[in-house]
Amino acid sequence: MTAGSLTAVPAAVHADTTTSSTSSSSSTNSTTDYTVNAKAAIAIDATTGQILYAKNANTKLAIASISKIITVGVIEQEIKAGKLSWNTKVKVTKEEAKLSENTEYSNITLTAGKSYTVKELTEAAMIKSADAAAITLSRATGDSTASFVKKMQAFVKKAGVTDAKLYNQVGLTNSQMGSYGLKGVAKNAENEMTATDVAKIAQYLIKNYPSLLNITKLTSTTIDGTTVTTINKMLAGQSDAPTQVKIDGLKTGTSDKAGACFVSTGTYQGHRIITVVLHATGGGDERFTQTANLYHLIANEYTAYTVQPSVAVTVPNGKVTTTTLTTQGKITLWKKDGTLLSPSLAINSKAADKNGKLTAPVKKGQVVGELTYAGLTGLDGNMLTVDVVPTTNVDKANVFVRMGRWVKSHI
Structure with missing residues (x-):
């Protein structure tokens, strides 16, 4: 099965009613095995939070660059509070420029001394998962890594997450952060949370900052004259785009410890769903295949009212x-x-x-x-x-x- 297909999908019932219950409707069953091969996964209705699938969903695991949804959430919050605007410019340091040229990480090249807008840095962080851009973005109001992490912790608490392990705004290990790492923290310390936690944060973001999807749905953008293309292969027109689910976000994540991860959101027959796949078996694009399996499971096991x-x-x-x-x-x-x-x-x-x-x-x-x-x-x-x-x-x-x-x- 390829991630781009979605077969044996029943027509969901849209029972517009003012009563407190609805009549039953059977969905079409499929004999295809849509096992979700990942260490942990969850799928929820984005509005109510109803859990549609869960596997080891309360096991804390490394989340790699999924961390950037928290970073951008903090930025969205500060824009809403009037502390920033999308047009606020942030000047790139020499160290950030050097980091941006490191091909071992996900990056776009940033020029030392040049200023980029908050919107450009957000697009780079969300579309290309650019690590250096995320670090530069986190300095938009003068924060250090330590002070920004405190903001991240406060942000996730608003989403109902109280025990996330957060060490930086990127998802790298503490040692990979170089001088931006936290003092007194182990070199291999890496952001960790559960699939349930990631789903809560994604739900909170979509509810409170829905315009973020206007960025995450982009397959490409232009920053400083350079075209930046998405690494989310499930967006419309991409190689793993489903035919009956319209994916418009949200964020991939990859590291040695986390393997391949993906938090997605999309609409199926008008209903918004959030899925999380952590540590997909086989790594690489398997995170997209396993995400497609989650949508298959929902389509074949549930009827929506x-x-x-x-x-x-x-x-x-x-x-x-x-x-x-x-x-x-x-x-x-x-x-x-x-x-x-x-x-x-x-x-x-x-x-x-x-x-x-x-x-x-x-x-x-x-x-x-x-x-x-x-x-x-x-x-x-x-x-x-x-x-x-x-x-x-x-x-x-x-x-x-x-x-x-x-x-x-x-x-």
Whole structure:
């Protein structure tokens, strides 16, 4: 099987509904073995975080240049905060220029003393995985490796990752970083995290900085008059591009310790998916073949339902005593044959009275609870949950109305 093919794919059901469950639909099964040959892998729905496949997904492994999605995430964050702009220029040092000419690493040649924009450096880091460009980029606000790594650690915590091993902005070993390495850290120290962690960070990036995909989907760009071509062979028009999944990101990674790795994102029949393959067996382009296998598994084992579940609830102390809770938009739920899609509702403690009922006042669009889907697994490893919000404002009834209700209920 080649990574560019995708056969035996069922038509996903798009059940646009306002009910809290949908009817079952069987998917087409295939006898082809789409085993994912890698030390670790995971596939999730990009919006809900529903886990569609997992293999050793909580085993911490070297991630090599996948690290650069964190580096660029920090830059995106600083642009949003007004500390940088895409047009901010960063001057290349002699050491960075020398590193950029090292053919042992992934690079584009940078000229010492020349300034490059944050956008150019980001494109170089994400499209070509240029190591020296990533180091230069990390200095955009004057950071050292040590101070930038602290920013990286803070960034991944926002994505829900608390125990990542991060030593630099590139994914090289500490010794390979030369003078940019951390003091007091082992020479062979290398960035490590789990496949689940990588998926969480990719999900956070796509949710909060979706425009990054406008860079990662590029098959080439021009920097300083030189054409830079992508190393992501699953993008449209590339050798391993799937026919029924539109890949538009995200990042490859390769090192002696990590082997061949790839975090991808793409849309399958309108549904965005994130996949992670760490340490693909055989190395090289096997990371693309194994990523294709993940998409095959999803296509052949699941049926996708597009829903906007809703549920009526009581508001005992409200001016009106009922309201409807629903998700903040349509969501995709992936179902295997035999899986029920009947969620249970729990009101958040801050929005509930002592009996667990929704308490007024509540505002339209305010997250007040969650639906839990037994049989579906979320990115935290527990049953999948989705937030729900009221469709209307509900003001609190005055004391006389509430007393009257109490008296009536006790007669």
